[in-house]
Amino acid sequence: MMRFRAARPEMGQLVPRVLDAAERLDRDALRALQGERLAQTVQRAHRSPLYRKDLSEWLGFAPSEDVAAYRPLGLDDLDRLPITTKADLRAASNIEDVLAVPLENVRRWHTSSGTTGRRTPMGYSEADMVNWGRLIQRNLAATGIMAGSRVHNAYGYGLFTGGLGFETGLGPMGATVLPASSVPDVEQHLELMHQHRAQALLSTPGLALALAEAVERNPALRPPELQAGIFGGDGWSPALRRHIEVVLGIRAHDTYGLSEVLGPGVAHACDQGEGLHLYEDAFLPEVLDPVDGVPLTPGTDGELVLTTLLNEASPRLRYRTGDRVRIERERCPCGRTAARLINVVRADDVRLYAGRALAPNDIEAALLRMDAVAPTFRVVAPGRELDVLRLEVEPKASPPQDFERSVRRGMESVLDVPVEIRVLASGSLERSRGKRLRLVDEPWRAGGSA
Amino acid sequence: MMRFRAARPEMGQLVPRVLDAAERLDRDALRALQGERLAQTVQRAHRSPLYRKDLSEWLGFAPSEDVAAYRPLGLDDLDRLPITTKADLRAASNIEDVLAVPLENVRRWHTSSGTTGRRTPMGYSEADMVNWGRLIQRNLAATGIMAGSRVHNAYGYGLFTGGLGFETGLGPMGATVLPASSVPDVEQHLELMHQHRAQALLSTPGLALALAEAVERNPALRPPELQAGIFGGDGWSPALRRHIEVVLGIRAHDTYGLSEVLGPGVAHACDQGEGLHLYEDAFLPEVLDPVDGVPLTPGTDGELVLTTLLNEASPRLRYRTGDRVRIERERCPCGRTAARLINVVRADDVRLYAGRALAPNDIEAALLRMDAVAPTFRVVAPGRELDVLRLEVEPKASPPQDFERSVRRGMESVLDVPVEIRVLASGSLERSRGKRLRLVDEPWRAGGSA
Numbered sequence: 001m002m003r004f005r006a007a008r009p010e011m012g013q014l015v016p017r018v019l020d021a022a023e024r025l026d027r028d029a030l031r032a033l034q035g036e037r038l039a040q041t042v043q044r045a046h047r048s049p050l051y052r053k054d055l056s057e058w059l060g061f062a063p064s065e066d067v068a069a070y071r072p073l074g075l076d077d078l079d080r081l082p083i084t085t086k087a088d089l090r091a092a093s094n095i096e097d098v099l100a101v102p103l104e105n106v107r108r109w110h111t112s113s114g115t116t117g118r119r120t121p122m123g124y125s126e127a128d129m130v131n132w133g134r135l136i137q138r139n140l141a142a143t144g145i146m147a148g149s150r151v152h153n154a155y156g157y158g159l160f161t162g163g164l165g166f167e168t169g170l171g172p173m174g175a176t177v178l179p180a181s182s183v184p185d186v187e188q189h190l191e192l193m194h195q196h197r198a199q200a201l202l203s204t205p206g207l208a209l210a211l212a213e214a215v216e217r218n219p220a221l222r223p224p225e226l227q228a229g230i231f232g233g234d235g236w237s238p239a240l241r242r243h244i245e246v247v248l249g250i251r252a253h254d255t256y257g258l259s260e261v262l263g264p265g266v267a268h269a270c271d272q273g274e275g276l277h278l279y280e281d282a283f284l285p286e287v288l289d290p291v292d293g294v295p296l297t298p299g300t301d302g303e304l305v306l307t308t309l310l311n312e313a314s315p316r317l318r319y320r321t322g323d324r325v326r327i328e329r330e331r332c333p334c335g336r337t338a339a340r341l342i343n344v345v346r347a348d349d350v351r352l353y354a355g356r357a358l359a360p361n362d363i364e365a366a367l368l369r370m371d372a373v374a375p376t377f378r379v380v381a382p383g384r385e386l387d388v389l390r391l392e393v394e395p396k397a398s399p400p401q402d403f404e405r406s407v408r409r410g411m412e413s414v415l416d417v418p419v420e421i422r423v424l425a426s427g428s429l430e431r432s433r434g435k436r437l438r439l440v441d442e443p444w445r446a447g448g449s450a
Numbered sequence: 451m452m453r454f455r456a457a458r459p460e461m462g463q464l465v466p467r468v469l470d471a472a473e474r475l476d477r478d479a480l481r482a483l484q485g486e487r488l489a490q491t492v493q494r495a496h497r498s499p500l501y502r503k504d505l506s507e508w509l510g511f512a513p514s515e516d517v518a519a520y521r522p523l524g525l526d527d528l529d530r531l532p533i534t535t536k537a538d539l540r541a542a543s544n545i546e547d548v549l550a551v552p553l554e555n556v557r558r559w560h561t562s563s564g565t566t567g568r569r570t571p572m573g574y575s576e577a578d579m580v581n582w583g584r585l586i587q588r589n590l591a592a593t594g595i596m597a598g599s600r601v602h603n604a605y606g607y608g609l610f611t612g613g614l615g616f617e618t619g620l621g622p623m624g625a626t627v628l629p630a631s632s633v634p635d636v637e638q639h640l641e642l643m644h645q646h647r648a649q650a651l652l653s654t655p656g657l658a659l660a661l662a663e664a665v666e667r668n669p670a671l672r673p674p675e676l677q678a679g680i681f682g683g684d685g686w687s688p689a690l691r692r693h694i695e696v697v698l699g700i701r702a703h704d705t706y707g708l709s710e711v712l713g714p715g716v717a718h719a720c721d722q723g724e725g726l727h728l729y730e731d732a733f734l735p736e737v738l739d740p741v742d743g744v745p746l747t748p749g750t751d752g753e754l755v756l757t758t759l760l761n762e763a764s765p766r767l768r769y770r771t772g773d774r775v776r777i778e779r780e781r782c783p784c785g786r787t788a789a790r791l792i793n794v795v796r797a798d799d800v801r802l803y804a805g806r807a808l809a810p811n812d813i814e815a816a817l818l819r820m821d822a823v824a825p826t827f828r829v830v831a832p833g834r835e836l837d838v839l840r841l842e843v844e845p846k847a848s849p850p851q852d853f854e855r856s857v858r859r860g861m862e863s864v865l866d867v868p869v870e871i872r873v874l875a876s877g878s879l880e881r882s883r884g885k886r887l888r889l890v891d892e893p894w895r896a897g898g899s900a
Contacts, residue, residue, distance in 0.1 A: 095645050095646055095647070103600075103626070103647070104598035104626065105598075106626045107621070107624065107625075107626060107627065108626075108627055108628075108629070109626070109627070109628040109629075109646050110629070111642075114638075119642075121645065121646070126624070148554035148555075150553075156608075156631075156632055157607035157608045157613065157614070157629070157631055157632075158606075158607045158608075158613070158629045158630065158631025158632040158633070159628070159629060159630060159631065159632060159633060160632065163607065163608070164607070164629060171557070174557065174576070175557075176553070176554065176556045176557060176558070176559070177557065177558055177559070178558075178559040178609070179558070179559075179560070179607070179608050179609060179614060180608065180609060181606075181607055181608025181609065181631070181632075182606055182607075182608040182609060182610065182631075183608070183609060188564075192561070192569075192609075195545050195571060196545055196559050196571070197545070197553070
């Protein structure tokens with residue numbers, strides 16, 4: 001874990017607060033709480049058209065107002081509950097089909113981004129908004145953000161859950177927020193961060209990387225009081241975390257969430273930086289075999305499946321996240337008792353190159369070992385199984401002699417797959433403020449173009 | 451005032467609530483309240499570096515914690531207070547210069563859009579956020595929006611005050627909000643409005659017009675439960691209001707605000723539709739001669755100048771809005787006692803054509819008299835004084851014979867200025883979701899291109 005450079009004068013102003021009681025529950029207490037909340041969740045889900053029929057058949061009774069009717073259902077019955085997929089949410093023709101409360105009890109709608117198909121709607125009741133804020137505040141507190149902290153919230157505000165999701169915690173906490181959504185470029189972000197003396201940055205890793213690139217070119221652009229960042233909404237590697245920490249002189253925290261179960265506020269990294277603490281009092285995790293949906297042995301890599309334990313308006317039973325992950329239950333030195341998610345990657349982004357499975361994060365980590373290459377890249381990958389890894393990269397400055405060959409050899413020695421490199425002019429790959437397009441399905445045109 | 455078509459089945463669900471007590475104050479009570487709040491405002495402004503020097507010189511004492519020191523200052527002294535311009539706000543090199551509270555008491559930053567130069571920052575304290583929400587709720591209530599109303603909030607969320615400004619009222623009110631910021635196109639807006647059964651739409655007039663155009667082409671796209679809209683953040687004519695009301699089958703309300711004094715929540719139209727009720731308990735209005743800054747006789751057109759009465763973090767003394775307006779004090783049949791702003795137009799957008807001053811709203815109103823022309827247009831106007839009004843317009847469908855000539859004659863007869871028309875292909879002018887670019891300074895290329 002990267003430590004801060006000693007010269008940072010403002011360091012220590014943002015000090016992580018004490019842990020929330022829910023983060024320190026011992027496993028027996030946590031399991032008892034999960035069991036009770038699972039019964040409430042099934043009761044709620046039973047009211048929702050999305051689950052009513054399946055649950056009525058399985059339970060043998062119609063939705064009941066008495067939670068005691070659901071209590072015989074324990075954590076051990078989890079694998080008998082119905083699985084929920086994105087397709088199930090998409091298929092809901094009427095918005096009330098996905099709700100477990102009357103429509104007038106919904107205070108807020110968000111949706112998925114709709115990049116892979118029809119947007120899936122997510123409704124939040126008043127209680128859901130309060131609960132969301134509390135979960136987010138645990139994430140904020142872990143990075144030292146508190147009342148009066150100056151926060152540059154560059155996540156998109158609007159239907160995307162990032163900006164307004166963090167706002168649900170920042171507002172009641174009393175932080176000083178600049179809602180930096182729709183700021184058009186890196187230069188204006190940095191100018192605004194200087195102007196309001198930002199201490200913390202919330203953004204996608206893509207924007208954080210673009211800000212770091214600008215600061216590398218001109219160190220005077222570094223926001224002088226910036227100390228911490230929470231970067232999520234897109235995958236990134238521990239190597240990129242270290243890079244951002246060094247260049248921006250901050251502590252960078254990973255965060256995890258998805259709009260189909262809540263938004264941000266599902267799991268967050270602590271100061272130890274080893275995996276993401278899942279809020280197990282709010283989400284019950286399973287790791288299933290992505291092919292046949294069978295539960296895997298603890299400690300095995302598989303697809304993360306989440307059951308919500310607090311959602312009132314939009315309960316989700318066993319939602320298949322599409323994320324590949326390993327769960328670590330060993331107690332973290334930070335004191336949090338909840339399970340940690342290790343190596344979260346979008347299953348869709350893992351490809352076979354000469355028989356070896358690699359995620360964009362693996363490629364990013366390998367590139368970051370080489371000083372002369374910019375950490376922005378594209379994998380050109382038509383098809384899902386390939387004989388060679390084809391990479392578009394940029395030199396940081398003008399390319400040194402033999403650049404293409406040295407990058408290719410460096411990558412091959414780390415990743416152990418055949419690599420082809422196309423060298424592009426510095427700065428020519430698009431820097432994204434949202435999700436980064438690191439894997440593109442387009443034909444490979446041989447030869448460099450820098 | 452356009453009335454709703456009788457066939458609207460859901461009409462009446464959104465019923466305007468009773469007026470807030472502050473909206474029914476008689477003039478004596480209002481003046482007493484304004485006087486007390488002006489003293490508080492000057493006291494606050496005196497703490498801000500932006501005003502400290504000027505006020506200390508004029509008052510003869512340093513900032514005082516005792517509001518009694520400021521009470522001798524009455525409403526009649528208003529014209530002795532310093533004028534504030536956008537340039538003054540821009541010149542503030544340090545963000546704390548524009549604040550009257552310590553930086554840590556700021557809960558939220560917004561800025562102006564920065565389209566005409568450096569962004570001007572605006573800070574809001576906790577009390578400012580609560581107050582902002584209350585002002586917005588008067589606006590919402592006047593259109594019938596209440597707890598549980600389904601609201602499609604399509605204003606930009608983020609640094610722009612529109613989206614989050616309305617949210618400050620919608621959230622505490624308990625409305626059901628879809629934060630429709632960043633929705634990429636008209637089709638997706640309409641789909642989402644169908645999906646969450648929107649009853650009210652908040653947006654710029656430009657987006658409302660684009661939605662109306664889509665519904666005119668295909669009436670099945672009309673969101674069936676939509677009843678009301680609040681459209682602001684950009685100028686629009688009463689003629690466009692009637693057009694939107696007819697096509698969308700809703701009641702359309704104008705709203706007024708500016709980020710330099712608050713954001714939305716400065717003035718709003720009531721059901722009478724004649725001008726915008728200024729929240730005089732929160733803003734003290736003056737109408738000055740835009741050239742020499744001398745106060746004008748009541749009832750004369752001039753530049754609106756506003757002094758904030760409630761702002762805690764960012765008080766503004768006599769802020770020159772740059773908007774041309776007439777103030778009407780005659781009591782409105784709706785029961786609101788505050789002054790109304792009539793014919794608000796951006797002074798910068800008023801141009802002389804053959805010696806006649808016209809705003810884009812005048813041109814829009816004239817175009818809307820003609821059925822065959824789309825209400826989207828551009829005035830091509832290099833320079834500020836012109837001998838002829840040069841307009842780019844579009845036919846709604848394929849242009850009827852003699853289209854150019856009939857539009858030219860129609861416009862000339864209504865506006866009484868020489869007109870040149872360039873006919874563009876239907877749909878070729880950009881439909882903006884934000885501010886509409888209706889006045890462009892580029893050379894006129896003679897001849898049609900449809």
